[in-house]
Amino acid sequence: MxxxxxxxxxxxxxxxxxxxxxxxxxxxxxxxxxxxxxxxxxxxxxxxxxxxxxxxxxxxxxxxxxxxxxxxxxxxxxxxxxxxxxxxxxxxxxxxxxxxxxxxxxxxxxxxxxxxxxxxxxxxxxxxxxxxxxxxxxxxxxxxxxxxxxxxxxxxxxxxxxxxxxxxxxxxxxxxxxxxxxxxxxxxxxxxxxxxxxxxxxxxxxxxxxxxxPPLSSFKRSSRSRSAGSIYRARAPFIRHTLLLSFPTSVSGLFHMAFSRQNARKKRHCERKKGDDWMPVGWCMQGCGWAGG
Known part of the structure; x- marks a missing residue:
């Protein structure tokens, strides 16, 4: 320099x-x-x-x-x-x-x-x-x-x-x-x-x-995780039982459920209209469970 x-x-x-x-x-x-x-x-x-x-x-x-x-x-x-x-x-x-x-x-x-x-x-x-x-x-x-x-x-x-x-x-x-x-x-x-x-x-x-x-945020997060896990484990058997009762396990079960509900509606309708001449006999018989064997 x-x-x-x-x-x-x-x-x-x-x-x-x-x-x-x-x-x-x-x-x-x-x-x-x-x-x-x-x-x-x-x-x-x-x-x-x-x-x-x-x-x-x-x-x-x-x-x-x-x-x-x-x-x-x-x-x-x-x-x-x-x-x-x-x-x-x-x-x-x-x-x-x-x-x-x-x-x-x-x-x-x-x-x-x-x-x-x-x-x-x-x-x-x-x-x-x-x-x-x-x-x-x-x-x-x-x-x-x-x-x-x-x-x-x-x-x-x-x-x-x-x-x-x-x-x-x-x-x-x-x-x-x-x-x-x-x-x-x-x-x-x-x-x-x-x-x-x-x-x-x-x-x-x-x-x-x-x-x-530990940091407050981490403590709360882990506590929530433990609480949720404990609740799920305690209620798991009840949840599984409820699901089995509430939902069918096959496609045929779905059709059976739908058909049963339809028959129930027709039966109630027939009971309300019993004695009326215009009611289709086949429909009433089907709704009452007489049709189809």
Whole structure:
């Protein structure tokens, strides 16, 4: 990262050739292996360094006005150079080789921290986040975090609103993961792939109030299933007996039932009209059961 290369970048993006006047600098996708010669760019508010071959951030000068730093898709394993950025609010260090976040302890103004796809694995590797009390968005997806106690760290961030943890073993190790996280973090409004609505929060808090009990919805569902099954088993003999009495078991039985009902109707009709000359004799005899043997 030479002075001449930085000047070419400014020309390419139609920025000012006077370094201190620029408030942004696009040094992304350049193959840079180190950070250097940025001292004159004192007015920077956004610095784009993603997609390079950086292994650390030691070359960063003290940039008092810098608010956004983009370092994703590098090979960074050390963040100790961030101490010179006291006003940093947005930091993207996703897709690097970080095993801990100790370098962010001096970034007290940090609000958005994106560090997915790294090698963070233990409680201690992310414990330094507690020094950044202004964090509202935290992305830790696709790491190797497996200690459920990390929820204590998140609970110590009063401004935390959005949390992304999917892709970590801890998601599988926490019982009823989503309910547990929501109940432990009362200020959270977005967890992983979807927002947290008031109804879901109330349900999670109600579930949490049940000490060592299964979720309320699951308990009710299983109780209903057991009750319905018990009732059916108890009444099964009676139901089968009723069905056998109510329905014929063959096609001939259907015809027999229909013919019997027809004869009964004709017989009642004959009794009402008995003595009338116009009544067909054959019909009456058939209805009374005399016809057809």
């Amino acid at each position: 030479t002075i001449e290369e930085l000047r070419k970048i400014c020309k390419q993006h139609e920025l000012y050739l006077t370094p201190g006047v620029n408030d942004k600098l696009f040094c992304n996708l350049r193959g840079f292996r180190n950070i250097a010669n940025l001292e004159p760019y004192t007015g920077l508010k956004a610095l784009f360094l993603e997609g390079n071959a950086l292994q650390n951030v030691d070359g960063l000068p003290r940039l008092e006005l810098l608010r956004c730093l983009f370092l994703q898709q590098n090979a960074i394993h050390d963040l100790s150079g961030l101490h010179c950025l006291p006003g940093l609010e947005v930091l993207n260090i996703s897709t690097n080789h970080l095993e801990d976040l100790s370098g962010i302890v001096h970034c007290s103004a940090l609000q958005t921290l994106l560090c997915s796809n790294n090698k963070l694995s233990s409680y201690e590797s992310i414990a330094h986040i507690r020094h950044c009390q202004q964090i509202s968005t935290l992305d830790l997806r696709e790491n190797e975090i497996e200690d459920p106690e990390v929820l204590e760290i998140f609970a110590g961030l009063p401004q935390l609103r959005c949390l992304y943890l999917k892709g970590n073993p801890v998601v599988e190790s926490i019982r009823s993961y989503r309910k547990t996280v929501i109940s432990r973090l009362p200020g959270l409004t977005y967890l992983d792939e979807r927002p947290i609505f008031d109804v879901e929060r109330r349900c999670a808090e109600a579930w949490c109030a049940q000490t060592k009990s």
